[in-house]
Amino acid sequence: MPKITIDSTEIEVEKGTTVIQAAEQIGIDIPRYCYHPGLSIVGVCRICLVEIERMPKLQVACYTPVADGMVVHTNNEKVQQARRAVLEFLLINHPLDCPVCDQAGECWLQNFYMQHGLYDSKMVEDKVKKQKALPIGPNVMLDSERCILCTRCVRFCDEITETHELGIFNRGDHTELLPYPGQELDNKYSGNTIDICPVGALTDKDFRFRTRVWYLTETPSVCPGCSTGCNINVHHNDHRPYKAGGIRVSRLKPRYNPDVNQWWMCDEGRYGFTQVDADSRIVAPQKKTRGDWQLLSWQDAIDEIATKIKGILKKHGADAFGVILSPQMTNEGLFAAKRFFQETLEVENIDFEVVAREKGYADDFLMKADKNPNSEGAKKIGLSAVDNSGLEVAQMLADAKDNRLKALYICHHNLEKGFKKEEVKEALSKVDLVIFQGTNQNSTSNLANYCLPSASFVEKDGTFTNFAGRVQEIHKAVEPLGESKPDWTIFRNLSKRLGKSMPYFEAGDVFNALAEEVDAFKGLSYEKIGEHGVLLNGHRASTEKEMGALVA
Amino acid sequence: MEFCKAAKTECDKIIAKYPEKRAAMLPVLYLAEKEFGHISPEVEKYVGKLLDVPPVKVHEVMTFYTLIAAKPRGKYHFQICRGLSCDLKGCVKIIDYLSEKLGLSSDETSDDLMYTFTPVECLAACETAPMMQLNEDYYGNLTKEKIDDILKENS
Ligand code: SF4
Ligand code: SF4
Ligand code: FES
Numbered sequence: 001m002p003k004i005t006i007d008s009t010e011i012e013v014e015k016g017t018t019v020i021q022a023a024e025q026i027g028i029d030i031p032r033y034c035y036h037p038g039l040s041i042v043g044v045c046r047i048c049l050v051e052i053e054r055m056p057k058l059q060v061a062c063y064t065p066v067a068d069g070m071v072v073h074t075n076n077e078k079v080q081q082a083r084r085a086v087l088e089f090l091l092i093n094h095p096l097d098c099p100v101c102d103q104a105g106e107c108w109l110q111n112f113y114m115q116h117g118l119y120d121s122k123m124v125e126d127k128v129k130k131q132k133a134l135p136i137g138p139n140v141m142l143d144s145e146r147c148i149l150c151t152r153c154v155r156f157c158d159e160i161t162e163t164h165e166l167g168i169f170n171r172g173d174h175t176e177l178l179p180y181p182g183q184e185l186d187n188k189y190s191g192n193t194i195d196i197c198p199v200g201a202l203t204d205k206d207f208r209f210r211t212r213v214w215y216l217t218e219t220p221s222v223c224p225g226c227s228t229g230c231n232i233n234v235h236h237n238d239h240r241p242y243k244a245g246g247i248r249v250s251r252l253k254p255r256y257n258p259d260v261n262q263w264w265m266c267d268e269g270r271y272g273f274t275q276v277d278a279d280s281r282i283v284a285p286q287k288k289t290r291g292d293w294q295l296l297s298w299q300d301a302i303d304e305i306a307t308k309i310k311g312i313l314k315k316h317g318a319d320a321f322g323v324i325l326s327p328q329m330t331n332e333g334l335f336a337a338k339r340f341f342q343e344t345l346e347v348e349n350i351d352f353e354v355v356a357r358e359k360g361y362a363d364d365f366l367m368k369a370d371k372n373p374n375s376e377g378a379k380k381i382g383l384s385a386v387d388n389s390g391l392e393v394a395q396m397l398a399d400a401k402d403n404r405l406k407a408l409y410i411c412h413h414n415l416e417k418g419f420k421k422e423e424v425k426e427a428l429s430k431v432d433l434v435i436f437q438g439t440n441q442n443s444t445s446n447l448a449n450y451c452l453p454s455a456s457f458v459e460k461d462g463t464f465t466n467f468a469g470r471v472q473e474i475h476k477a478v479e480p481l482g483e484s485k486p487d488w489t490i491f492r493n494l495s496k497r498l499g500k501s502m503p504y505f506e507a508g509d510v511f512n513a514l515a516e517e518v519d520a521f522k523g524l525s526y527e528k529i530g531e532h533g534v535l536l537n538g539h540r541a542s543t544e545k546e547m548g549a550l551v552a
Numbered sequence: 553m554e555f556c557k558a559a560k561t562e563c564d565k566i567i568a569k570y571p572e573k574r575a576a577m578l579p580v581l582y583l584a585e586k587e588f589g590h591i592s593p594e595v596e597k598y599v600g601k602l603l604d605v606p607p608v609k610v611h612e613v614m615t616f617y618t619l620i621a622a623k624p625r626g627k628y629h630f631q632i633c634r635g636l637s638c639d640l641k642g643c644v645k646i647i648d649y650l651s652e653k654l655g656l657s658s659d660e661t662s663d664d665l666m667y668t669f670t671p672v673e674c675l676a677a678c679e680t681a682p683m684m685q686l687n688e689d690y691y692g693n694l695t696k697e698k699i700d701d702i703l704k705e706n707s
Contacts, residue, residue, distance in 0.1 A: 164606035169615040180608040181593065 004070040019061040019072055020048055030074050031083065031112050033198045034150040035062035038263045039159055045090075045150050047112065049082045050074045058082050083116040091121070093128045093173055095145040103200030105213040109148070128173045136178070137165075137185030139267055140194060140202050147177045147201035153193040160264065161365075163187040177201065188367060191270045192263070195253060206271055207251050215239040216250055219477035220531060222464055223252065224328065224373040224457045225269030228366050229466035230254060230261035231532070232269075234458050234477040247277045248478045249458055257532045260470065266367050275456070276481075280440040282453040283482025293451070298483060298493070305450055306497040308433050309345065309407065316406045318347045322396035325352040325383055326412035326438075327372035330462030330474070332510035333454075333487030334374070334381050335518070336502065337411070340491040342388070344500040349390035349405075352378045354418035368467055373457075377465030380520040380536060393418070400427040407433040411487065412454070414442040437490060453484035460486040461507035463529065469539030471521070473529050553594045559587045563602060573603045577613050581620055590621035626661050626668040628706050630654070632684035635674035643682035646694050647671055650684075653703060666707075 003012045006023050013022045018041070020030050033045035043063035050061045053071040058079065061072075073079060090109065098104045130144035154166045154177070165185045168177055179185050185193065194202045216235040223230040235251045237244045244250070252273055254265035275281075285301030286293045296304070313321060323341050325334055334352070341347045353375070362369035378384070385392040391399060397419060399405045408431045415424045421443070428434050428447040436448035439456045459480040465471050480486070485493075488510050492502045504510045508526035515521040520536045528534065555563055563583055567576045580599055581591060588595050591614050593607075600607040614620050632647050651657060656669040677683050680692020691702060 158606075164608050167608040167612045169612060171616045171618070180606075180611060183608075 002066050002068040002070070004066045004068070004072060006072045007074055013066055015066075017066050019050060019052070019059070019064045019066060019070075022066050023061065023072070023074060028074055030061045031108075031116060032062055033108060033148060034152060036152050036155075036196055036263075039152060039155040039196075042151055042155070045148065046086045047083060047090075049079060049086070051076060051078050080116065083112070084119050087113055087117040088119060088122075090148050091117075092123055093145065094148075095127065095132075095143075097143070097146065097200065101143075101146065101200040102203045102208060102213075103146075103197075107200055108198035130176055131178075135205065137190050139190050139205055139271070140185050141205050141208060142177070143201050143203070144176050144178070146199050148199055149175055149177060150198060151177075152196045152198070153177065153202060156189075156193050156196060157185070157187070160192070161187045161189050166193075188266050188268065188361070188363065189264060189365070191267045192254070192265070196263070204251065210247075211237050211240065211244060211250055215243075217477075218253075219458075219475050220255055221458065221474045221477065222373065222466075222472045223265055223269040224464070224474075225266070225272045225371065226360070226368040227370040227372060227375055227467035228260065228368050229373055229464055229470065229472050229533075230265040230269060230366060231257040231472065232265060234273075236458070236477045238478070249273055249276050259532060260466065260472075261366055264366065268361070268367065273458070275440050276458050278440060280442075281456075281481050281484075282438065282441055282445065282451050283484060285450070285452050285483065287450045288448070298485075301450065301452065302493055302497050305435060305452075306494060310498065312407045312433060313345065313347075318345065319349070320404065320406040321345065321347045322349040322391060322400070322405050322408045323347060323351070324354070324393055324396065324408070324410045324413055324415075325350065325378065327352055327370075327375040327378045328412045329374060329378075329487050330460070330507070331374065331377045331381065331465060331471070331514060331521075332462045332507045333411075333491070334378050334383060335514040336488035336491040336495075336504065336510055338381055338383060339502060340495045341409075344495045344498050347390075348388050349385075349396060350383055350388050351385040351391065351393045351396070352383045354393050354413050354415060356417050357419075358417070370467065373464040373466070376467055376469055376536075377463070377471075380465060380469075381514065381518055397423065397427040400431050403430055405431055407431065407435075409435045410437070410444060410448070412438040413444060415444045416442075437487065439484070452490055453482060454490070455480035455484045455486045459484065462486065462488075463507075463511055463526075465536060466533075469520075469536040470533045471524065471529060471536060472533035473526075473531075553588075553598045555584075555587060559583060567602070574605050574609070577603060577605075577610070578617075581610070581614060581617075585621055590624050624661060624665060626666050628666060629668045629670065629687055630684060631670045631672045631675070631686075633673070633675050633677075633682065634671045635678070635681075637674070637678035637681040638683060641681040643694075646682050646696070646699065649696050650699055653699065 001012045009026050011026050023030050031047045033047050034042055041063050043060045048061040049058040051073040052059050132143050132145060134142045136142045149168060157163050157166050165179050165183050167180055170176055194204045215237055217238045218233040218235055221232050221234045223232045232252045233255045234249060236248050237250050252270050254261060254263055256263055285296045285298055287296055325337050341350055360369040360371045361367055396405060434448040435450045436445040437452040437454055439454045445451050457474055458477040461476050463471050463473050492504050495502055511526040515524045522537060524534060563580055566579045567573055570576045584595050584599055585591055596610045597607045600610045634643060654667050654669050659670055661668040675685055677690055682694045683692040
């Protein structure tokens with residue numbers, strides 16, 4: 001393995017490593033625009049120039065492979081001067097829109113100018129004008145004047161999505177990044193171009209002028225949009241909520257996980273979080289009396305529901321009780337539910353799967369047809385009808401229609417996604433007690449007698465198990481809206497009221513209890529999950545397999 | 553949109569010269585321009601197909617080189633030099649004269665597709681400044697009279 005010296009630190013690295021990567025290994029961050037570890041290397045921006053002894057000119061660190069005995073200087077006078085010059089060139093025609101640019105605060109022109117530039121501009125000529133605020137696709141806005149022509153976005157569309165929408169056209173200072181004439185930047189992953197654009201050239205239509213980025217706080221989490229479970233950061237506006245009109249979550253950004261999504265996420269997931277701040281949120285327990293919803297305190301709701309459940313079980317037995325859990329729930333919510341329904345109430349009719357009538361979009365990259373983040377978790381915890389020799393959801397609805405089911409506890413589902421509207425309506429109308437627990441109202445919640453408010457995925461801690469058996473953590477970014485609570489808390493409280501307490505105070509307690517009881521989770525602990533998740537027992541899936549075509 | 557048989561054979565020959573198809577982009581574009589007159593979006597797509605690259609890559613190259621015709625050009629293409637040597641020898645007047653005679657301003661083509669008028673940078677024939685290129689041929693030491701003669705010959 002070649003040995004090289006970078007800024008007087010000696011390091012041995014794999015053959016084929018580039019200087020920029022070798023420097024990273026010892027914590028030296030060489031500035032870069034065009035280089036992105038997930039894309040091919042082109043060496044076009046020149047900001048990464050370093051001095052390599054015995055080479056006549058400065059070399060690009062991103063493209064130069066190490067060689068034995070190399071001595072590299074990443075920050076001497078010559079290098080600093082080159083960086084200043086590169087920045088000066090990049091900024092010649094740059095509009096300096098910072099005060100009105102969404103990228104300000106996370107812009108690499110700003111950052112590197114402050115770190116490496118700090119020259120006085122010599123430009124007295126007029127700047128070249130280009131197209132501004134040009135919508136180039138459903139999600140992306142282009143400001144051509146701000147573009148530094150690093151080609152990251154072009155390479156993303158060439159190499160990752162292979163959709164080839166973007167190109168660099170014309171020459172000299174008229175060079176411009178644009179979509180191919182007549183085409184839009186409209187692929188399932190287009191939002192990633194915004195993330196990797198180092199400047200404010202590509203901005204998010206959805207985020208445009210929403211908030212300055214320095215008011216945002218980041219909380220690591222997992223996308224609940226499908227069973228891949230892409231790692232994300234939730235960006236929330238804690239500092240100036242009064243400016244955001246009640247919108248607490250400003251945007252989702254992908255978070256690097258080498259085994260799941262690498263640097264990327266799909267647009268469906270990226271823009272699919274709006275329900276957390278939507279008007280349809282259920283913010284307090286409520287019951288329907290003569291067609292009208294009436295708000296209840298948690299205390300009253302738990303008391304009333306507990307009494308009704310007890311009554312029904314006594315009169316009709318556990319067979320008349322159906323439970324439809326949801327793969328939208330965390331492992332913790334599901335496990336607390338399992339204990340509550342199976343142990344406290346001794347109910348057997350438990351299922352979680354409602355097969356969507358409309359098949360979700362899937363591809364061989366990240367997107368999966370199963371639009372739930374925790375189907376694998378629900379299966380492994382043993383919540384399929386087959387595991388409990390109880391009724392499947394379809395059978396529960398059929399039984400309800402025939403007056404055999406007296407109580408139905410439905411979590412999160414909109415049953416209309418799996419069954420015909422009239423069928424659901426008819427079935428539920430014949431059940432004495434329908435309890436809906438979820439984050440948002442839907443056509444199923446409207447048919448219930450009671451609604452209990454669940455905290456959404458940004459309002460609680462917990463874990464999801466992705467399709468490949470990887471257990472990953474979500475974290476509380478904002479407080480639960482209104483009176484909403486994590487599902488596991490609701491089941492714990494109900495269970496206590498019905499005579500069996502569960503000693504859970506945090507999501508971690510539930511997870512650790514689950515890890516003790518459920519085989520697939522044995523040996524895991526909440527503390528050991530870490531930022532990239534851990535695989536369930538029996539899921540020693542290789543990285544390649546888990547990521548599918550990502551690596552190929 | 554397709555090359556005629558002869559052009560196709562030539563194209564195959566060009567492509568065979570390079571280690572990868574894509575590298576044949578410039579000569580194939582040149583051939584396509586000769587065959588089709590200019591590189592329309594359809595030609596771009598066709599060239600992309602020939603070279604196994606998405607059309608956007610052809611568009612990148614096509615827009616980089618102003619020498620490649622993106623729009624239809626006239627039968628007679630006047631490229632008149634406005635470089636330093638020609639300027640020193642008074643090309644401004646000649647350019648204005650030609651422009652007036654043709655009734656065309658910079659980068660315009662006449663409606664009947666007879667003439668295209670393009671002021672260009674140095675054509676590397678300073679010894680005959682002021683000069684221009686008409687289709688494949690150079691004309692030097694230009695005067696208004698000479699322009700009149702050339703126009704007479706080429707109409
Ligand atoms: S891209 Fe960066 S430097 Fe340019 S206007 Fe936006 S914030 Fe300012
Ligand atoms: S738009 Fe952004 S990512 Fe694309 S080339 Fe310009 S600066 Fe680079
Ligand atoms: S990062 Fe090396 S040339 Fe752009």
